[in-house]
Amino acid sequence: MKKILVIDDDRDICLLLNRFLTRRGYEVIEMYTGKKALVWLDSNQPNLVMCDYRLGDMDAMEMLTSIKNKYPEMPVIIITGYSDMRTAVKVMKMGAYDYITKPLLPDEISHTIQLAIEHSENSGAKPAAKQKAASYEKPATENTGVTYSGTYIFGDSEAFRKILKQVALVAPTSYSVIIYGETGSGKESIAQEIHIRSKRSSKTFIAIDCGALSKELAASELFGHEKGSFTGAVNQKIGCFELANGGTIFLDEVANLPYDVQVSLLRVVQERKMRRVGGTKDIDLDVRILIASNELLWNATRTGKFREDLYHRFNEFSIEIPPLRERRDDIMLFAGHFLRTTNEELGKQVKGFDPDVEEIFKKYVWYGNLRELKNVIKRATLLTEGEFIESRSLPFEISNYSKLQFADQPVPGNPNAATAVSPETRPANGKINLSESSLKEASIDAEYEMILQALKESNYNKSKAAQLLKIDRKTLYNKMTLYEEMKNH
Numbered sequence: 001m002k003k004i005l006v007i008d009d010d011r012d013i014c015l016l017l018n019r020f021l022t023r024r025g026y027e028v029i030e031m032y033t034g035k036k037a038l039v040w041l042d043s044n045q046p047n048l049v050m051c052d053y054r055l056g057d058m059d060a061m062e063m064l065t066s067i068k069n070k071y072p073e074m075p076v077i078i079i080t081g082y083s084d085m086r087t088a089v090k091v092m093k094m095g096a097y098d099y100i101t102k103p104l105l106p107d108e109i110s111h112t113i114q115l116a117i118e119h120s121e122n123s124g125a126k127p128a129a130k131q132k133a134a135s136y137e138k139p140a141t142e143n144t145g146v147t148y149s150g151t152y153i154f155g156d157s158e159a160f161r162k163i164l165k166q167v168a169l170v171a172p173t174s175y176s177v178i179i180y181g182e183t184g185s186g187k188e189s190i191a192q193e194i195h196i197r198s199k200r201s202s203k204t205f206i207a208i209d210c211g212a213l214s215k216e217l218a219a220s221e222l223f224g225h226e227k228g229s230f231t232g233a234v235n236q237k238i239g240c241f242e243l244a245n246g247g248t249i250f251l252d253e254v255a256n257l258p259y260d261v262q263v264s265l266l267r268v269v270q271e272r273k274m275r276r277v278g279g280t281k282d283i284d285l286d287v288r289i290l291i292a293s294n295e296l297l298w299n300a301t302r303t304g305k306f307r308e309d310l311y312h313r314f315n316e317f318s319i320e321i322p323p324l325r326e327r328r329d330d331i332m333l334f335a336g337h338f339l340r341t342t343n344e345e346l347g348k349q350v351k352g353f354d355p356d357v358e359e360i361f362k363k364y365v366w367y368g369n370l371r372e373l374k375n376v377i378k379r380a381t382l383l384t385e386g387e388f389i390e391s392r393s394l395p396f397e398i399s400n401y402s403k404l405q406f407a408d409q410p411v412p413g414n415p416n417a418a419t420a421v422s423p424e425t426r427p428a429n430g431k432i433n434l435s436e437s438s439l440k441e442a443s444i445d446a447e448y449e450m451i452l453q454a455l456k457e458s459n460y461n462k463s464k465a466a467q468l469l470k471i472d473r474k475t476l477y478n479k480m481t482l483y484e485e486m487k488n489h
Helices: 012-024 034-041 060-070 080-091 106-122 158-169 187-196 219-225 259-271 297-302 308-314 326-344 356-361 369-383 399-408 440-455 460-470 473-487
Strands: 003-007 027-031 050-051 076-080 098-101 147-149 150-155 177-180 205-209 250-253 288-293 319-322
Touching: 003 012, 003 034, 012 027, 012 106, 027 034, 027 050, 034 050, 034 060, 050 060, 050 106, 060 076, 060 080, 076 106, 098 106, 106 187, 147 308, 158 187, 158 319, 177 187, 187 205, 187 250, 187 288, 297 308, 326 356, 326 369, 440 460, 440 473, 460 473
Parallel strands: 003 027, 003 050, 050 076, 076 098, 177 288, 177 319, 205 250, 250 288
Antiparallel strands: 147 150
């Protein structure tokens, strides 16, 4: 059992972390002062230390120095408030593995601890009683075919084995990497994997969603700003590039950056220097830049959306993540993994999937890729009362996906209209058997087919589908729920 030392003068924080980490299989030791923690460390060696930045008797810098003197390779995670961020980065440069900010988020805590311990073991930093050789990758179970690294999993398909080889090849270099992939395909996880396997793995990894940055504040977020540089700049701000100095920065959907920010980014790539907004002093940078896009950047340069010179600077190496629908053999491997993690999160014991659910999963196109699959399984696990997930626990548009294939069949005389009655219910002679139908049932079937067609045309976006049908979203949900209930009875 991995042992974690938690040092915080806030007993509530210690209790919270103790309960959370104990449930995840860790042994937790609580210390409320730095001096008592150092005395304990004289005769004990945990796998990891979590230390609050502001202790009552000493600060994190003193604590970190003392820990590193005793155990140079011991991973230390600093807990800090947002206002302490700049100092926390300085502490990391002194040897801390990473920092997490308050309020503490369960997923972030679990993820950071797992990466820190794995990195420590892979670097040869093991407790004295544990001198086993650490392996970088380990299988989830004997027969899953899934490879774990950090919290990301790689399928056993040929496409993903190729990606693993590319990651292993480029990670130790200083190359910039372009990662291509659809939304939800795991681009950030691949970037994290490159960072973990690089020489910068002990330094900061910062991920930025460029699509979420406003045009007005994008430069400030990336490069920081000086006090008074613009309206609202009441304090100096350290940008993401400066925070990531020495480590890795990941720019997701980089083509969405404003053109003037791309100009500043070009200087960073060319000269390894940057200047805060409103500043006059150049700041030297040593940052590895990984970028990602769901569109080919070369095409974006042709339309003027992305600078061609910046594209050529970034295009030292590229990795393409195939969409989930192109590696169907991996779908149930990922589904099994997401089911295990959701069972742990919810405290449930759902064992698996009904055969019809597996069939639905393999036929569905997964427009949202792994992110959609994960969310579907989390929802289905929550709704499942038995031992296996059934089709009735799946979202309407997924459990009924096979029927969407008939939406493309034209109605005679109107090639652009969808069929009102699905092929399974339409007799071979084209005439409907009135003894087997009622006007009400026919009306419901026609309405159902229109809903399916609208969902397909809107890529299963329910808000857009409701607009196409000229109804509100709530009405659409009610109709979908009604039809689902009729189908199950």
